[in-house]
Amino acid sequence: MVQYSYFPGCNLKTNAKGFEETAIAVSKKLNVELVEIPNWNCCGTVHTMTSDNIMKRIAPVRVLSRSKKHIETLEESPNQVVTLCSMCNSTLKIVSKEVSDNQDTLDKINYQLEDDELTYENDIEVKHFLEILRDSVGYEGISKKVVKPLKGLKVSPYYGCMLLHPEEAKIDDEEMPDVLESLVESLGAELVMSPLFKYCCGSYHIVDQENIVSSQVEKIVEAATRRGANALVVACPLCSYNIDQQQKAMAKESAGFKPIPIFYFTQLMALAMGEPVKINHFKEHFINPEPLLKELGLIGRKKTK
Amino acid sequence: MSYEYIKFGKEEREFRQKIEEISGENIFSCYQCGKCSAGCMFSDKMDRTVNQQILRIQLGQKEKVLSANTHWVCASCLTCSVRCPRDIDVAAIMEAIREYTLREExxxxxxxxxxxxxxxxxxxxxxxxxxxKKTG
Known part of the structure; x- marks a missing residue:
């Protein structure tokens, strides 16, 4: 069993519990165990694009140095920290590239980290769990573990921005990605392509400019459903929240609108691999996926071990 | 028809230089192809498009730049930055306009x-x- 140092990020502990629990469950099945970093802190969520603000870069570097310490205690661990949240992924990757290009910035940050008895030496790689699945496990390894192919589920992948942007953080080609597509196919689900696969959901505008988010979500969902999708697969807790919650509001407003459930890619994996349904935390979704899954015979009727 | 004269004074230069300093980008790299605005998924909600904002920074028109809602509608999805044919980090310029405001208020x-x-x-x-993004 290869052990990875795993950085959860704040949301996986609050409203994306299903994401984390399913990821840990399937990672054990695939022999790539995710072990959480002890005493991690928030990475700052969004990366600062200013050239002169070092303060906003301290938190992610602290995460990297804590992860380095953590790796030393793990067995057979490659020098990599794994994230599930795509915003954490992008923030950590960008900052690690920045400090490796700029020794001066790193020295200043390390000076700030002295109080925590930490230093960072540019010696760790940041990976998204999808990259581990693609590069270390392989889609074949995943489909071998599938016990219940997701027949009848027509899934449209939605990447959001942070998995593909910017250059330093992308996990796949920014205009023609295929990692979620291949994953969905290896789980036996039907793939539905949508042109709005990285059409930004409005992100943090949900706090004070909800109208922006709702108009974005409407387009994203419409593009997917028009092509026959009955579910979306995402990798970002904020995309998931925005699309899920806005759909519920839209369904309330107009009777003609048909919402579709949102899945994290690890939830689909857990379903296909026959993990218990309760680790998905479907009750916390705004659009409950259970009726659809029952209709397709993917949960409920037959008991699987 | 009335004309508006373009001024190139100290104030204009200082504003432009400050934006360049915060973003770390060369604002004159932009040749106004408009690809950033074409690909921007929020263009329809902005009262000035992204390339219009950049042109105004080039001209140093501080009031006009700051009074638009463009940089507050931008959600930093970075689509413009990865597509820019001149390799400008366009989103960083939007961030610089936000920061310019936030460092004052x-x-x-x-x-x-x-x-x-x-x-x-x-x-x-x-x-x-x-x-x-919205507090200094």
Whole structure:
């Protein structure tokens, strides 16, 4: 069993519990165990694009140095920290590239980290769990573990921005990605392509400019459903929240609108691999996926071990 | 028909230089192809498009730049930055306009005035990201 140092990020502990629990469950099945970093802190969520603000870069570097310490205690661990949240992924990757290009910035940050008895030496790689699945496990390894192919589920992948942007953080080609597509196919689900696969959901505008988010979500969902999708697969807790919650509001407003459930890619994996349904935390979704899954015979009727 | 004269004085230059300093980008790299605005998924909600804002920074028209809502509608999805044929980090320029404002008036959003209901239901990443973008 290869052990990875795993950085959860704040949301996986609050409203994306299903994401984390399913990821840990399937990672054990695939022999790539995710072990959480002890005493991690928030990475700052969004990366600062200013050239002169070092303060906003301290938190992610602290995460990297804590992860380095953590790796030393793990067995057979490659020098990599794994994230599930795509915003954490992008923030950590960008900052690690920045400090490796700029020794001066790193020295200043390390000076700030002295109080925590930490230093960072540019010696760790940041990976998204999808990259581990693609590069270390392989889609074949995943489909071998599938016990219940997701027949009848027509899934449209939605990447959001942070998995593909910017250059330093992308996990796949920014205009023609295929990692979620291949994953969905290896789980036996039907793939539905949508042109709005990285059409930004409005992100943090949900706090004070909800109208922006709702108009974005409407387009994203419409593009997917028009092509026959009955579910979306995402990798970002904020995309998931925005699309899920806005759909519920839209369904309330107009009777003609048909919402579709949102899945994290690890939830689909857990379903296909026959993990218990309760680790998905479907009750916390705004659009409950259970009726659809029952209709397709993917949960409920037959008991699987 | 009335004409508006373009001024190139100290004030104009200083504004432009400050934006360049914060973003770390050369604003004159832009040749106004408009690809950033064409690919921007929020263009329809902006009162000035992204390339128009860049042109105005080139001209140093501070008031016009700051009075548009463009940089506050931008959600930093970075599509413009990865597509720019001149390799400008366009989103960093939008961030620089935000920062320019926030360094003078640090509260675009007043956290204490947000209803408790909103704070409780929203995911932490939405709140942290929003406060990092909209407070100084």
């Amino acid at each position: 640090p509260e675009k959003i007043k956290i204490s005035e947000l209803p408790k209901k909103v704070l409780e239901k929203l995911p932490n990443i939405a709140l942290v990201a929003n406060f990092r």
